Amino acid sequence: MWDRDTFDHLVNNAGHGEFAMLADTTESQFDGLFDVHVKGVFFLVQALLPLLADGGSIINFSSGLTRISYPGFSAYSAAKAAVEILSVYMARELGPRGITVNTVAPGAIETDFGGGLVRDNADVNAQFAAMTALGRVGVPDDIGPMVAGLLSDANRWITAQRIEVSGGQTI
DSSP: OSSOSSSEEEOOOOOOOOOOOOGOOHHHHHHHHIIIIHHHHHHHHHHHTEEEEEEEEEEEEEEEGGGGGGGGGGHHHHHHHHHHHHHHHHHHHHHHGTTTEEEEEOOBBBBSHHHHHHHHHHHHHHHHHHTBBBBSSSSSSHHHHHHHHSSSSTTOOSOOOOOEEEEEEEE
């Protein structure tokens, strides 16, 4: 269909959130978060390595919650922190093939994530907006340009970086 046997870019953005305090997080919730966010990223990349073109790129998604804390996201944030370290190791191991690997870490974004917690809960939205230098939470269109930029040839020298896209959250 595309007249080629390889692809150039992989963006690992699948995920879900579990809002549960540390004392209330079940083993099933914990396992689900690590299965999707860490194990899923690891083994998808592994399976697709033969098809990923030399000189290509991988972007793994993390979260601003690896740098700041917000009650109820301890297991989720731990999984995302693991993704950040995994990205560094991927960058090291795939560097000889010219493959860049970076992590994009959005701040609070108005999406369906966590059941629309930031988008639909005015109090939560206001709390995160107050923590942000630009005075608002993000929208999906705030993240897309960063991803497109990292995938462009103009940024082929950026690898093993965690790039936070948060409007200056908690600076």
